[in-house]
Amino acid sequence: MSLDEIKIGGMGASRRRVEDNRFIRGKGNYVDDVVLPGMLHMEILRSPLAHARIKSIDVSAAWAIPGVRLVLTGEMMAARNLAWMPTLSYDTQAVLATDKVRFQGQEVACVIADDPYIAKDGCEAIVVEYEPLKPIVNPMQALAPGAPLIRDDKENQKDNVVFDWQVGDKAATDKAFASADKVSKLELHYPRSHPSPIETCGSIADFDRSTSKLTVYMTTQAPHIIRAAVALVAELPEHMIRIISPDLGGGFGNKVPVYPGYVMSILASILLEKPVKWIEDKTGNLISTGFGRDVYLKGELALRKDGKILAVRMHTDSDHGAFFSDAQPSKFKIGLMHSAFACYDIPAAHLTARGVYTNKAPGGVAYRCSFRVTEAMFFQERMVQAAADDLGIDQAEFRRVNLVHDDDFPHRTAFGFLTDSGQYAKCLDIGLEAIGYKDFLKQKEEAKKRGRLLGIGISTMTEPLGAGNSREYDILGIKMFDSAELRVHMTGKAILRTGAKSQGQGHETTWAQIVAHELGIPADDIVVEEGDTDTAPFGMGTYASRSTPVAGAAVAMVSRKIRAKARKIAAHLLEVSEEDVEWELGRFYVRSAPTRGVTIQDCAFAAYTNMPDGLEPGLENVSYYDPPNLTWPFACYIATVEVDPQTGVWDVLKVVAVDDCGVRINPMIVEGQIMGGLTEAYAMASMQFITFDSEGNCVGSNYMDYLLPTAWETPGFELHEVVTPCPHHPIGAKGIGECATVGGPAAFVNAVMDAVKDTGVRNIDMPLLPDRVYEALTTKKDISGFPPVKTDA
Amino acid sequence: MYPSRFNYESPKTIEEAIALLTKGNGEAKILAGGMSLIPMMKLRFASPEMLVDINNIPNLNYHRVDADGTFHIGALCRHSDLEKSSILAQHQPTLAATAPLVADPIVRNRGTFVGSVCHADPQGDWASAMIALDGMIVAQGPKGRRTIAVRDFVTGPFQNVLASNEIAIEAIIPATTGTRFGGYLKLERRIGDFATAGVAVALELSGSSVIRAGIGLTGVGSSTVNATDAAQSLVGSPLTSEAIERAADLAAQAAQPRSDHRGSAAYKKQVVRTFVARILTEINSTKTKAA
Known part of the structure; x- marks a missing residue:
């Protein structure tokens, strides 16, 4: 039996x-739990300025503190050819600044001492003389004529552009737009956010001179890539490098890149022949390690009056900070942004993408996201809702008209991806039924008569998860098997x-x-x-x-x-x-x-x-x-909200999630992933962003200013499932870890926009903080762009 | 956390604590709940040479109401003690409404009421409630005790009138002659965030007439705002909708917020106006129901 x-x-x-x-x-056994005999402690001195030339660094007072064993500066790193390191996107990044600092929080020096208190005292004793330069805090400033050149260290860099890239069929798209009944346009910004794992980054480097073996305990989501990187950067033989990534307290993409702190701890251990521990503090993590998002979109949909989408045109300007250190497949410069609209049957599409340097920490890590898919799906679903409203078509019906049908698989998207399975309309129907769509629309009309603002938002999407296949996906040339x-x-x-x-x-x-x-x-x-x-x-x-x-x-x-x-x-x-x-x-x-x-x-x-x-x-x-294709889970998220017209505060009434991630290995874990993702989605929509003032100061360097939602704010979620097995995966499973983070934000934002749409407002950029919603309601104008740090000056 | 080096003292009596503060000569800080001090030391914004931990001094963790109605809150009474207090709920509606909105549950378990008032953060909730209630602080120093009204106690952001060797040992809310009503509302971006704006209202009614009113505003000035004109406008008449609207407008005028990442100055004034009106409307309907 x-x-x-x-x-x-x-x-x-x-x-x-x-x-x-x-x-x-x-x-649990996290990096900070590891204690090695004779271990020393490293602390990093960071730049207080966003853009400044370093005139001098005086480390003599730090050396004078008893218990200080080593002080490293950019000059000392440069002497060992380690002042700069390659990034995962074929750029370079300063390990310790030599010429100038390019973002607030950049690593300027480090102190290795007997205990972390002394190391911190040592950092405080270092005197750095800066000559302030004009900081650039957004792509518009970076691209303005005469903007100061951020990357003057690079020989052929004449402006602040990182890349100019395009994908799709421009001619076919232009033609479709020329024949459209209506063109719906929307400009959006997906704000800069931080993956913010509870455990910060850290490492313990232990170089043993007698065996020539380097062991590094490190907070990394990709230990083998790190081993390869250390072999190449530090020119150590790969078989003499052992990377151990013990228990990790969250990653969310933040622990993919190679950080200067890792490199410094390794060099310090080699120089001192002692284990050297570096544990980043929370502020260091929030201001200097891989951010996500920060992309501006100009989007257009060519529409036929019956609701059919004929073509999509997108242009993105992405803010990569001072160093292009995105961890992403090398073939695609703006990740998989062109996976946008994959769930819809659209004949033509064209995307142009421009990346720029700014005086901010390096950005563009895939924060719970398959390489910019979060931005792609958010842009898609905001454009879809705006288009439905522009045509005066019900937002659910508009989606139904354009979703790929079950019998159309495999389906080649206008941007060239191959989707292979799904039951999109079924998921949408289950979601509409669960939220009580028709009743809610009636309820909304009733409430309106009494001055109350209710809204409903839908987000449907399929996303490409599970890079790669080796033909198209690699990181630094290493194939993604x-x-x-x-x-x-x-x-x-x-x-x-x-x-x-x-x-x-x-x-x-x-x-x-x-x-x-x-x-x-x-x-x-x-x-x-x-x-x-x-x-x-x-x-x-x-x-x-x-x-x-x-x-x-x-x-x-x-x-x-x-x-x-x-x-x-x-x-x-x-x-x-x-x-x-x-x-x-x-x-x-x-x-x-x-x-x-x-x-x-x-x-x-x-x-x-x-x-x-x-x-x-x-x-x-x-x-x-080596997978033959990506996996394509589908999701339908629907939220209902009520907006307080007097304060702009909005409350979530109900959230329904219908996820089809194929065969579920452990349903409880899948549900946990969806709830976690929806929580992050709600956070992005409602509160979470890292902003900068005009001097490039990071406003959000601690958890008082960078807001992670708690159990108190987070709404409840009602989960539903549909199972369409992945046709090529051996057990029929598809990715699920990021679906709700990716698809969720648009459901919340669409719901608030639905509530306020009678004012004529078409967009409020995230996060939808109450003051921004109130301002939109009272001025009847869109609230666009990065939430600025308002000042009375 | 890696603060600068400091000495730690743990006195057993108030007198001993005062002697240590005197010895500290302005470089010592009192540690009660530590919910603001410890984060500041972590960031090295504060680097006191000495911490005088008063947690081992007996008989400071209390709150009680005297026979005459005077309410006392001891220096080691935690926010959560007040949040759970039936005495508070029965006698002090403004404080009872404030208690569950202070910071987050973790801070409320450790932080103290008196410490929060002493910290004089313009975004502190308790100071607004105390101003609305004409509350007082009792301070003890080498020369004995003195009682200071909270409106005189706070002199600016993070500043109070205490001498460097004085300890705030309790807070007092004076007795009332009428029936107390009150409320506290605050807008925060997330639990534990500082207030975008907060409003504390304390009323005493005799019949349907307001005989005393106090309104304190959180987070909309360089220190807690005492909206005296708004409060005064309510005294001597019933809570009509016109009276409520007038008080709400006057409170918004009294607010002096700055535009920042929590919202524009105009928006914060709007929140003050809305919250004053909502609290007063709520009091009015509670009062009507009770009658």
């Missing part, structure tokens, strides 16, 4: 997260290692469920390990919702390799030929005599004790998986 898959913790089991056992007991290695021990227990790196996703739980599904070994009998480059197979790490689509597929494939070998052993044990052996979960049996069988555990034991002639002993294997 076949095993009950749910009972053994296989696919579909809402198995409790095994990692939580140690996390909720305070027994992933890996899994499975060892089944003699007693049928197993250890699984992958090239991914969980930072909250629950891999220790879900990977074991995939193995359980493929082999019938109970999930509790499988231990999962990630993050140590000396033991894990090479992989590209965890971000962009790629773990389940890529590494998860590798887990299934390696399990199948194990099963294939176990089948040979089973045939040997059952004394029949391999062709006569059948499989059911956890057991091989003789086709003609189903009661005669052996379990997978029997086969494991025999692999070490009684293997057939000519078969290698042992039961272990490794798989490298």
Whole structure:
């Protein structure tokens, strides 16, 4: 009899997260928990100015403090050819500033001391003389004629443009616009935000002169990429570098880039021959490490009067800060922005994208996002709602007219992606039903008569998750495949290692469920390990919702390799030929005599004790998986809100989410991902942004100013599901980690815009802080652009 | 957190604490709840040479009402003690409305009422309530005790009249002759955020007539704003809708907000106007229901 898959913790089991056992007991092992003998502590001195020439740095007072072991400046780094490092986007980034500082919070010097207090005292004792330069705080200033050149360190850089890039068919798009009944235009800004994991970045570098081995404990979502980067930058042999990424307290894209602090701790350890620990403080994390978003859009839709979208035209200006350090596939300069409108059947599309340098911290990390997909889907869904309103067509109906039909797959999007599966209209219908769409519209009209403002917002989208396939996706030339290695021990227990790196996703739980599904070994009998480059197979790490689509597929494939070998052993044990052996979960049996069988555990034991002639002993294997395509989950998010006309405060009445991420490995974890994503979506829509004043000072350098929502503000979410298996993924799964963060913000913003649309206001840029909503209501004008820091001056 | 080096003292009596403050000669800070001081030390905005931790001094954690109706709050009474207090709910509607809106639950568990008033942050909630209630602070120094009205106690942003060797040992809200009504509303971007604007209203009614009124405004001036004209306009008449509107307008006029990332000055005045009107309207309807 076949095993009950749910009972053994296989696919579909809402198995409790095994990692939580140690996390909720305070027994997690984060980088800051690691203590090595003789360890020293590093602290970074950061620039108070956004743009300034460094005239001098006097470190003598820092050296004079007892307990200070080393003070590093840009000059000392330059002497070792380490003042600059390459970024993941073929740019360079200063490790320690030599010529000038280019953003507030940039690393200027660091102090290594016996304890962190002394290191901090040492930083305070350093005297830096700056000559202030005019700061550039947005793309408009950066592109203005005569703007000061930020990257004067680069030989051929004559302006502040990072790239000028385009995709799509310009001629076909122009033609469609020329024949349109109506053109709907919208200008939007997706504000700069910070992934802000609760654990900041940090590293402990431990260089052992006697063995020449460098071990680095590091907060990284992609340890193997870091090993490669260290090998190339520090010119150390790769086999002598071991990167260990222990438990991570969140990542959200923030822990993908290589940060100067890592490099400094490594150099300090090599120079001092002692372990050197660097733990960034919260302000350091918020002002200097990878931001997300900060993109301005000019969007246009060519429309036929019956609601059909004929073409889309987009232009983006993205603010990358002082160094272009986006972690993204090298082929695409503005990530996967051109995945916009993938769920709609649109004949023509054209996107132009320009990236600019500004005096802000490097931006453009994929904050819970598959490379700019968050901006793409937000722009898409805001443009869709504005277009529906411009045509006077119901926003749900407008979507229904344009969504790709179930029988149109595979569908080539106007920008060239291939979507392969989905039931878009079904998801929309479930969402409309759950929110009570028709009743709400009536309720809204009734409320209006009493001066109350209700609104409903919809967001439907499919997004490309799971980079890559190796033809199109690489980072610094390294192809975006992933890996899994499975060892089944003699007693049928197993250890699984992958090239991914969980930072909250629950891999220790879900990977074991995939193995359980493929082999019938109970999930509790499988231990999962990630993050140590000396033991894990090479992989590209965890971000962009790629773990389940890529590494998860590798887990299934390696399990199948194990099963294939176990089948040979089973045939040997059952004394029949391999062709006569059948499989059911956890057991091989003789086709003609189903009661005669052996379990997978029997086969494991025999692999070490009684293997057939000519078969290698042992039961272990490794798989490298290169997916044929991205996975395309679909989501429909709908929110209803009420806006207070006297204060601009808006309350969320109800949120409905319908997610189709294909087959769900662990429904509980999927639901947790959706709720977390919706919380971040609500945060972006309502409060969360990092702004800068005209001097380039970061307003948002702590959690009093950078607002993360708490349980008090966060609305409840009602979740629904549709399952359309991914046709190419071995277990039919699609990515889900980021869907709600990506698709959610537009639902909230669309709802508020729906509530205020009688005033003629078409757009309020995020975040929809009450004062901005009130201003729009009273002035009846759009509120666009970055929320400025208002001053009375 | 890695603050600058400091000495830590933990006196067992108020007198001992005063002696330590005297010795500290202006470079010592009192640690009660620490909810503002500790973050400032973390950022090294504050680098006191000495911390005088008063948490081990007995008999400072209390709040009580005297037979005559005078209300006392001791120096170590936490926000959460007040939030959960039935005595407060029964006797002090303005404070009872304020308590659950102070900061967030974590800060409320640790932070103290008196410490918050002493900190004199223009965005502090309690100071507005105390101004509306004509509250007082009792300070003890080497020469004994003195009582200071909160409106005189706060002299500017983060400034009060305490000498460097004086300790605020309790807060007092005077007794009333009429029936107390009150409310507190605040607009914050997120729980625990400082107020974009906040309004505290304290009324005493005799029958339907207002016999005393106080309105304190949070976050709309360089220190807590005492909206005396608005309050005065309510005294001597019932809470008609015209009276409510007039008071709301006068309170908005009294507000002197600055435009910043929490909103424009005009917007903050609008919030003050709206909140004053809402609290007074709510009081009016509660009063009508009670009668």
